[in-house]
Amino acid sequence: MKARRPDGEVVELMTVNIGPSHPATHGTLRVFAALDGETIAAAVCEMGYLHRGFEKMVEQGTYQMVLPYTDRLNYCSAMMNNIAFCKAVETMFGVELPERCVTLRVILLELSRMIDHLVCNGANLVDLGALTNFWYFFNARERVYKVWEKLCGARLTNTVTRIGGMYRDAYPGFAEDVLDAVQVVEEATHEVLGLIEKNRIFIDRTKDIAVVSAEEAISAGWTGPCLRASGVDRDLRKDEPYYGYETYDFETVIGSAGDTYDRIMVRMYEILESAKIVRQAAMRLRPGPVNTSDPRLSLPSREQVYHDMEALINSFKLIYEGVRPPPGECYDAIEAANGELGFYIVSDGSGRPYRIKVRPPCFTQWAHYGDMLTGSMVADVAASLGSINIIAGELDR
């Protein structure tokens, strides 16, 4: 299409679709760009190819039946979604969780953050042509998946928590397995850092590519590692601590330039910080219950069900009618691997959610992506897309 540049020259713009089915889009995302030579004059993005109607489906069942759906939001760290949703419902009830449950959740959250970052950076490096790092990372990720398998039987879609606690207690030897896995992930991270951190080719491909300033990132609603890469030191684990994060010794990692290099490096070093938290949490694991004893949320034990009429009725009602949060509305969020994962829940007092709105962290990142690309080269699309970590499952819901 013929067009006049802002400087007055008339050029022929070529339009290209990058995606929706492109290896570097990691899911089905579409970028539609107008090219001036090899430079992107303007780009617009589309989403929705993986839209499954999450928010409509969750209105059809009970609160407990929402949990398996949450696995399928950010499937690179399914447990984080489980925990975020359960935490939001528990906030509506105002229940306190037992200490062991909280510590287990911290371990699972941080291990999930680590493997989410492994997938994000590993795949991003593949997009840059650096395949070796991907194998290093996926080997390490496999070790964590082995722990998941032993913990709950599932690798990808875990559904490991319940509203008011956990699916079940961890198996004996869980802490040792976790510590082993953490060590493997840490070693892999150091290996990959050794390969890329001062690598000329890597730096040329990522430095000053797709730069986002702090002001832009804030106004675009960015959160999490992408916001921190732009130099804004905000992390819900530090700013609005939950699950006792204020008692763990760890640092937030921030960048300065807000380019692709910083976004990758923030994630790299966050893996190492998460490792610190997991080690401290594993030391704190003490025996105890993992489910709250609040009868509004937790199923009574089989023993009670067989001998106590009230317990039998409660068990029946919890299964068939679901847990019943008080009528009202609540927003609650956690610091997920990608940023602030929030749930706005509207309850009408029944066992079925009246409305659940997910606030997926990568939504705001993808909404801003077209603007980020203006003025970059075509090859930078593949380089920068991985660094904002778009997960179509949570983006499209």
Added chain:
Amino acid sequence: MTRSFTAPLQAGLPEAELLARLAPFGGERDPLALAKTLVVRLAREQLRAALLALRDGADTRCDQLLDVVGIDYLSYPEWRGPRFAVVYPLKSTVFRHRLALKVLVEENDAVVPSVHDLYRSANWAEREVWDQFGIVFQGHPNLKRLLNHHEFVGHPLRKDYPCQKRQKLSLNDPMHDELIAKLESLGWQVLERPEPSPGIPLGPMAASAGGQR
């Protein structure tokens, strides 16, 4: 105005103070809001002014619009208010406080002023609410469907939209209109508008991609 982005988060305003800030705009605490969440109801005419005051106020600085949430109260038990609500959850990167603004609109007048120029994040979030609920955001530059296909009829998150209903959707959105608008906003002048065509796909087997996951 320069600020340090690495300074620790400062103590936020208590709920009562935030409510007092919104009192001039007719803001009232939403009785539906549960503990921990502060939701303030106000009229849609006051929405933009209230958001601006919260965003730029020296002791509020609510500089992030996290989301725009649509709610359809059609089947909410004992509900007597207008059918739809639009909720704007806000947070600050300076102070430790959060709140949400809520605007209620009637079904036959489901129009809310757009705030895309106050917060970049509002642009797509408002498109999503339009798509899912059919609430119009007046002044929005590109109020197109976001999650659903452009041939989709109806608004699926309305409570009277049947869950199992199916629709046949076929053609891709060429997106030329959006691209040209973007070019023009960047100072380009498009001299010759293209015929909508599917375009040239780069991939799925583009050599530059390096591999498939």
